Amino acid sequence: MLRNRPTMRVPAVRSARERPAACFLLLLVALPGLAACSGTQSALDPHGPVADSIATTWWVLFWGAGAILALVMGLVLYAMFRDPERKARLPHLPFLVGAGLVFPTLVLTALVVFGTLVGRDITRASDDALVIEVTGHQWWWEVRYPATADAPEVVTANELHLPVGVPVEFVIESADVVHSFWIPNLGGKVDMIPGRSNTLRLEASRPGRFRAQCAEFCGAQHSRMGFIAIATEADEFERWRRARAVAPDASGPGLARFDALGCSGCHALGGRPAEGGTGPVLAHFAERPTVGAGAAANTPGALRAWLADHGARMKPGSLGPAQRRLDDADVEAIARLLEQQR
Incomplete structure (x- = not known):
């Protein structure tokens, strides 16, 4: 059964x-969770x-x-x-x-x-726009504020200062390969093409710090080719611009080692132009937000790590002298020299 x-x-x-x-x-x-807003x-x-x-x-x-x-x-x-x-x-x-x-x-x-x-x-042009020239290099940014009737020329690297409420016209160029200039919080992006000048018009409506990035693949360190754009009130920007037009003095044992090691062949420092002019200007370096064009925050440890091998470990593939290794004494001497550049 x-x-x-x-x-x-x-x-x-x-x-x-x-x-x-x-x-x-x-x-x-x-x-909603897929959007970074x-x-x-x-x-x-x-x-x-x-x-x-x-x-x-x-x-x-x-x-x-x-x-x-x-x-x-x-x-x-x-x-x-x-x-x-x-x-x-x-x-x-x-x-x-x-x-x-x-x-x-x-x-x-x-x-x-x-x-x-x-x-x-x-894309509408403005008659009272502030002109800033930006040149892309592998893998850093050269920033130039041309002289005007009211302000002297300023040349810096890997940082950008903007006045709030003032239209800015960027003249965009490249020194080597195709890059792309992009500050997402402030506007669109424009390619930087060798042998050609492009124009980008932006404006900051409020003070703040905004990260910028190269948006076109340009080589091994493309992802680390960034900088910080700092927007301040117009009067504060004018004070910054006049202060940056005067290069701080450079002296002492660090300057002697700087010259002996051949650093002055590529980098301008202390009001002296670089002999070759192929590297970032180092005047006022201590006040820059980052080391190596966004590779790391500008801290004493990061600066010394960069100087030890001219960024070979922090930013592999970056251009540098044939002899990239420095001993500890030279690293410390040059680091102290750059920390005085305010």
Whole structure:
């Protein structure tokens, strides 16, 4: 006699029609976590009118695409879950013409008009713009403020100071390969092409420190080719500019070793131009935010680690003298010399 065996309850398996709906809902829940909408290097955290226009364009495209995606997925779900025996009530031809021709034409036309107006606004020239010349090198930045009737010339490296509320026109060039100049919080990016000058117009609307980055692959240390853009009030910027126009004195045993080791062949220091002029100017080095164009924060330890082998470990592949290794005494002497450059 057969005994009655207990019936096992098998979990219901979702039908094929239910799986896409679940995936769609999961995507909607996870989507906000995929966007980096704030931070020191986010194009969606604008701190200037140009950046604000670009961020607005992004959000318009995002929400517009989201609405269209929701509409399309709604139609897909309707088609999946409706009664198969029920005939569609919509006329086929008008629906296809409206959804497949008229709607895309209207949307794309509106986007073209909107994008053209935004592009014209962010590239408009200003008569009272501050001109700053930026040249990209492998892998550092040369920044030059040309002399004007009211201010002397300033040449620095791997740092950028901007006055708040003043339009800035960047003249962008490259000394070797293609780079790309980009300050995400302040605006768009422009390629730096050898033998050609490009123009980028930005403006900072509030004080702050913003990380900039080369946005075009330019070699082994592309990811470490960055700098800090510092926006200050206009009067503070003018004080900084006049102070930087005067190179601090350089003297002592560190300067003697600097010359003996051939550092003066590439780097300007203490008001003396470099003999070769191929390296970053080192005047006011102690006040720069980073060492090695963003390789590390400008701390005593990082400075000495860089000097020990001219960045061979911190930034492999960076250009330097044939004899890159320095003994501890020379490292300390030159480090103290650079720490006095304020």
